[in-house]
Amino acid sequence: MKPRLLLPLAWLAVAGLFLLGCNNPDAVSRVIGAFGASIGGAPVGDYAASAVKGAQAVAHAAEDFTPEQEYYIGRAVGASLLAKYRPLNDAQANANVNEGGPALAMFSDMPQTYGGYHFLILDSTDINAFAAPGGLVFVTRGMLRCCAGENALAAVLAHEIAHVQGKDALRAIKRSRTTEALAIIGGEAVKHVGDGDVARLTDIFADSIGDIMSTRVNNGYSRSLEYQADKTAITILSRTGYDSAGLPDMLAEMQKRLTPGGADFAKTHPAPADRITELASLARVAEVQEPAARMARFKAALGNI
Numbered sequence: 001m002k003p004r005l006l007l008p009l010a011w012l013a014v015a016g017l018f019l020l021g022c023n024n025p026d027a028v029s030r031v032i033g034a035f036g037a038s039i040g041g042a043p044v045g046d047y048a049a050s051a052v053k054g055a056q057a058v059a060h061a062a063e064d065f066t067p068e069q070e071y072y073i074g075r076a077v078g079a080s081l082l083a084k085y086r087p088l089n090d091a092q093a094n095a096n097v098n099e100g101g102p103a104l105a106m107f108s109d110m111p112q113t114y115g116g117y118h119f120l121i122l123d124s125t126d127i128n129a130f131a132a133p134g135g136l137v138f139v140t141r142g143m144l145r146c147c148a149g150e151n152a153l154a155a156v157l158a159h160e161i162a163h164v165q166g167k168d169a170l171r172a173i174k175r176s177r178t179t180e181a182l183a184i185i186g187g188e189a190v191k192h193v194g195d196g197d198v199a200r201l202t203d204i205f206a207d208s209i210g211d212i213m214s215t216r217v218n219n220g221y222s223r224s225l226e227y228q229a230d231k232t233a234i235t236i237l238s239r240t241g242y243d244s245a246g247l248p249d250m251l252a253e254m255q256k257r258l259t260p261g262g263a264d265f266a267k268t269h270p271a272p273a274d275r276i277t278e279l280a281s282l283a284r285v286a287e288v289q290e291p292a293a294r295m296a297r298f299k300a301a302l303g304n305i
Helices: 003-019 025-041 046-061 067-082 091-105 150-165 175-185 187-192 195-219 223-240 246-257 272-278 292-302
Strands: 118-122 129-132 136-140
Touching (some): 067 136, 136 150, 150 292
Antiparallel strands (some): 129 136
């Protein structure tokens, strides 16, 4: 293969390695070094040396995924989710959550993401909500019906923002995916990277998305991650001036509406009563008094969901 044809293929493999979040600079250096030695059977001088330094810098600078990687992973997760759920065709309702959601995110510890925060209502009576890496948040009609007003809605959105801030979805990607990618493009084998290997790297990326979907949609996060997201949500609500009682208030309503053994929050989350107990020291359980203007705004946008 001619050098000018091998070079793009080599960098595609390196990009795949970065996409999978490799944090081993030595391994990256060895891989890129092998690329440099294999191009036309001769080193590529400063070009390869610069690539190695760049790889080391990236690996040392980011413990997890870069914001760009989170963005593209999140888009893939979102596309998978929208293959399961249909978006709600209600411009006013979607505009409402897209005004309130980013405003809440500004008071989180991750106020900005590479592609920005985006919120979408799903046309489903399931009681559920999902946060994809990079700031994509999806909330079902069924979940919104558990919200008596803006304080409760803010609590739902803040909980999902907390999952984005905690990078909880990325934890679901199996470390073995990275190991397999390294096995494909590492060492001497890199000299023989072909279309089949690139296809396998693509499959590994798809499997990584599958890891997230399986965890989030089918199994749910661990109890500890859900409790932490609730606690972070309380912090966000307090910073923005919303009544933190909106979260236990929403959970109490959810408890009434959930079907035991159902395929929604009842399957993937701790019981609402357990979450309320866990929050006892952080948020009071009380009937939330919504200002009249807020309640009117809420009912106008979301009252008929």
